[in-house]
Amino acid sequence: MALEGEKLVAERALLTLGEAELLELYRRMILIRRFEDKTAEMYSRGKITGFCHLYAGEEAVAVGAIYALYDKDYVVSTYREHGHCLAKGANPRNVMAELFGKSTGISHGRGGSMHLFDAEKRFMGGYAIVGGGLPLSVGLALSNSYKEEPGVVCCFFGDGALPQGAFHESLNMASLWKLPVIFICENNHYGMGTLVQNAICQEELYRFAEPYKMPGVRVDGMDVIDVYKATVEAAARAREGEGPSLIEAITYRFRGHSMSDPAEYRSKREERIWQDRDPIKNLRRRLLGERHVPETRLEAIERDVTAVIDDAVKFADESPEPPVSELARDVYVE
Amino acid sequence: MPEISYREALNQALSEEMERDQRVFIMGEEVGYFGGAFKVTDGLLAIFGDKRVRDTPISELTIVGAGIGAAMGGLKPIVELMTVNFGLLAMDQIVNHAAKIHYMFGGNAKVPIVIRAPQGGGHQLGAQHSQSLEAYFLHCPGLRVIIPATPADAKGLLKSALRQEDPVIFLEHESLYGVKGEVPLGEHLVPMGVARTARTGKDVTIITYSKCVYDSMRAAEALENEGIDAEVIDLRTLNPLDLTTCVESIRKTGKAIIVYEGWKTGGAGAEIAAQLYEAAFDSLDAPIERVATRDLPMPYNKRLERAALPTPDDIVKIAERLV
Numbered sequence: 001m002a003l004e005g006e007k008l009v010a011e012r013a014l015l016t017l018g019e020a021e022l023l024e025l026y027r028r029m030i031l032i033r034r035f036e037d038k039t040a041e042m043y044s045r046g047k048i049t050g051f052c053h054l055y056a057g058e059e060a061v062a063v064g065a066i067y068a069l070y071d072k073d074y075v076v077s078t079y080r081e082h083g084h085c086l087a088k089g090a091n092p093r094n095v096m097a098e099l100f101g102k103s104t105g106i107s108h109g110r111g112g113s114m115h116l117f118d119a120e121k122r123f124m125g126g127y128a129i130v131g132g133g134l135p136l137s138v139g140l141a142l143s144n145s146y147k148e149e150p151g152v153v154c155c156f157f158g159d160g161a162l163p164q165g166a167f168h169e170s171l172n173m174a175s176l177w178k179l180p181v182i183f184i185c186e187n188n189h190y191g192m193g194t195l196v197q198n199a200i201c202q203e204e205l206y207r208f209a210e211p212y213k214m215p216g217v218r219v220d221g222m223d224v225i226d227v228y229k230a231t232v233e234a235a236a237r238a239r240e241g242e243g244p245s246l247i248e249a250i251t252y253r254f255r256g257h258s259m260s261d262p263a264e265y266r267s268k269r270e271e272r273i274w275q276d277r278d279p280i281k282n283l284r285r286r287l288l289g290e291r292h293v294p295e296t297r298l299e300a301i302e303r304d305v306t307a308v309i310d311d312a313v314k315f316a317d318e319s320p321e322p323p324v325s326e327l328a329r330d331v332y333v334e
Numbered sequence: 335m336p337e338i339s340y341r342e343a344l345n346q347a348l349s350e351e352m353e354r355d356q357r358v359f360i361m362g363e364e365v366g367y368f369g370g371a372f373k374v375t376d377g378l379l380a381i382f383g384d385k386r387v388r389d390t391p392i393s394e395l396t397i398v399g400a401g402i403g404a405a406m407g408g409l410k411p412i413v414e415l416m417t418v419n420f421g422l423l424a425m426d427q428i429v430n431h432a433a434k435i436h437y438m439f440g441g442n443a444k445v446p447i448v449i450r451a452p453q454g455g456g457h458q459l460g461a462q463h464s465q466s467l468e469a470y471f472l473h474c475p476g477l478r479v480i481i482p483a484t485p486a487d488a489k490g491l492l493k494s495a496l497r498q499e500d501p502v503i504f505l506e507h508e509s510l511y512g513v514k515g516e517v518p519l520g521e522h523l524v525p526m527g528v529a530r531t532a533r534t535g536k537d538v539t540i541i542t543y544s545k546c547v548y549d550s551m552r553a554a555e556a557l558e559n560e561g562i563d564a565e566v567i568d569l570r571t572l573n574p575l576d577l578t579t580c581v582e583s584i585r586k587t588g589k590a591i592i593v594y595e596g597w598k599t600g601g602a603g604a605e606i607a608a609q610l611y612e613a614a615f616d617s618l619d620a621p622i623e624r625v626a627t628r629d630l631p632m633p634y635n636k637r638l639e640r641a642a643l644p645t646p647d648d649i650v651k652i653a654e655r656l657v
C-alpha cells in the first residue's frame with residue numbers, strides 16, 4: 001500500500017518537528033530575509049553591482065526543503081540562490097563578501113550574486129543559464145549511485161526552466177536510471193515578467209512528473225512545514241533507490257525579477273495578497289498561537305540574526321579586493 | 335612494437351584506464367550494446383558491465399551535463415558524443431558550465447571530464463555530418479582541446495587526458511579510425527602541449543593536426559621530388575598549444591603553411607597564424623598561408639566534397655609558390 005506508506009512518512013515528519021526545530025526553521029527563514037533586505041540596501045548604495053536576484057518571499061521553499069536533507073546531500077541551484085546557499089549552511093560572511101566581489105567571498109569574488117559555491121557544505125553552485133543546473137544534478141546523483149553512497153541531490157529551479165529541453169531530458173534520464181534527485185520547481189508565477197500560463201501549456205507544473213513516471217506534488221511554498229513534509233517523502237523515496245520526484249512549490253517573490261526590475265507587470269493588489277501570506281509571518285503566527293512560544297524568544301532570534309547580518313556586511317566591507325595579479329588563476333587546474 | 339589501428343588504440347587506452355581507476359566510466363549514445371557508433375568502445379561492456387559503460391538516451395545536452403555533475407561528484411567520466419555535430423546541442427553545458435565552473439567558483443570546484451567526439455568530412459555525409467569544429471572549443475578558455483593524428487598519440491593522449499583535471503574536448507577524425515601504426519603496449523603517456531615534428535626539413539614549415547597530418551606528409555613527399563624540403567609539425571593538442579616548436583621551425587625555414595580541416599575563416603589556423611606573427615614576424619620571409627576547408631556547408635556530391643576539403647595538391651601548390 002504505497003499511499004499508506006507515504007502518509008506514514010509524512011505523519012512522522014510532522015511529528016518530528018518539535019518546538020526547537022520549528023524555531024530553527026524560523027531562524028533560517030529570517031536569516032535569509034534579513035540577508036536579502038540588507039543586500040537590497042547595499043545594492044542601492046553601490047556596494048553590490050551586476051545582476052542580483054533576491055529570494056525574499058520564497059524562503060519557505062529553500063528552508064523547508066533543505067531541512068529535510070542531511071549535510072552530505074547535494075544542493076544545486078540557480079541565479080536566485082542566496083537562500084539555498086545560506087540554508088545549506090554557508091557562512092553569511094563569505095556569501096555577503098561574494099556579493100561585494102571581495103577575495104574573501106565564497107567564490108573569491110569571481111562569481112558574484114549568481115555564482116555561489118560551497119564544496120564543504122555540498123552546495124554545488126548557482127547557475128545563471130535557465131535550466132542549466134538540472135543536468136548537473138542528474139550527474140551528481142549518478143556519482144552517488146555509482147559510488148553506492150546514500151546521498152540525494154536536491155535541485156532547485158524556477159517555473160521558467162520548465163519549457164527548457166534540459167528539464168525534460170533531465171527528468172527522463174533521472175527516472176530512467178532511478179537516480180536520487182529531488183527536483184524542486186519554485187513556481188513564483190513569473191519567468192522574469194512572463195506569466196507561467198503564457199509560457200507553458202500545462203500550468204499545473206507538478207503534472208510533468210507523470211509522463212516521466214515519478215511522483216509529482218504541488219505544495220504551498222509559503223508554508224515551510226508543507227515544503228519540509230513533501231521533501232522528506234521525496235528524500236525517503238530517493239534514498240530507498242526508488243528514483244526521483246518532482247515537487248512544485250507555489251510561491252511568490254516579493255521583489256522584481258532582479259534589482260533592476262520594478263515589477264510593473266504585477267498589480268499592487270496581487271502583491272498585497274501574497275505579502276499577507278508571508279511565510280515568515282505565517283510561521284511566527286503559528287509559533288505564538290499554536291505552540292505558545294513566548295514572543296521574547298522570537299525577538300531574541302531576530303536580534304541574533306540581525307547581528308549576524310550586520311557582522312557579515314562589516315566583514316564584506318572590510319575585506320580586500322581580489323588582486324589583479326590573480327586575474328588568470330584557476331582558468332585551468334594548476 | 336605491435337601495430338594496431340587508431341580505433342584499437344583508443345579502445346586500449348579506455349580499457350587500461352578503466353582497469354587502473356575505478357572512477358573512470360564511459361557514457362554516451364550506443365557506447366554499450368552497440369559497441370560505439372564507430373566501434374571505439376567495442377567489447378568494453380562485456381569487461382566492465384553496464385554501470386561503467388552506460389548507454390544513454392539521445393539527449394546530448396544532458397549527457398554532457400550529467401558528465402559534468404558526475405565529475406563534480408568525484409568521478410572521471412568519459413562522455414562520447416556520437417559525432418561533434420551533435421555536440422552542438424551540448425554547447426551550453428560545455429561552454430557555459432564545464433569551461434566556467436573551476437574559475438567562476440574561485441577554484442573551489444573541478445570538472446575532470448573527457449568529452450570524446452568523432453568529426454571531419456570526406457565520407458559524403460552532407461552538411462550536418464561533416465564538420466570539424468575544433469575552433470569552437472579552442473575559442474573558449476577553460477577547455478583543453480586534444481586532436482591526435484596517430485594511433486600512438488590517440489592512446490597516449492587519451493590516457494593523459496584522464497590523468498589531469500581540466501575538462502577536455504578530445505576530437506577524433508572519422509577517417510583515422512582504420513589507420514594503423516605502432517602503439518606501445520601498456521603504460522604509454524603523451525604529454526599535452528608538446529608538438530611532434532613528423533618530418534624535418536629546411537625550406538618550409540607545414541603546421542597541422544589530425545587527418546591533415548597525413549595529407550601534409552603526402553604533400554611533403556611530393557615536394558621532396560621537386561627538391562623542396564618541408565618540415566611537418568603535428569600539433570597534437572590545440573590547447574595547450576606548443577607555439578615554441580612552430581617558432582623554432584619558422585626561424586629555420588622562414589615560411590609557414592597551416593593545414594587544417596575546419597573552415598578557413600575563423601579556424602584554428604587563423605589563431606595559430608596570428609600567434610606566429612606576434613612571436614616570429616621578423617623570421618618570416620612571406621605571409622603565413624592557410625590551407626583549409628572552403629567556407630561553405632559540406633555538399634554531398636563526391637566531386638564537390640573533394641573540392642571543398644583541403645588536399646595534398648593544395649598544399650603542394652602553395653608550398654611551390656612560397657619557396
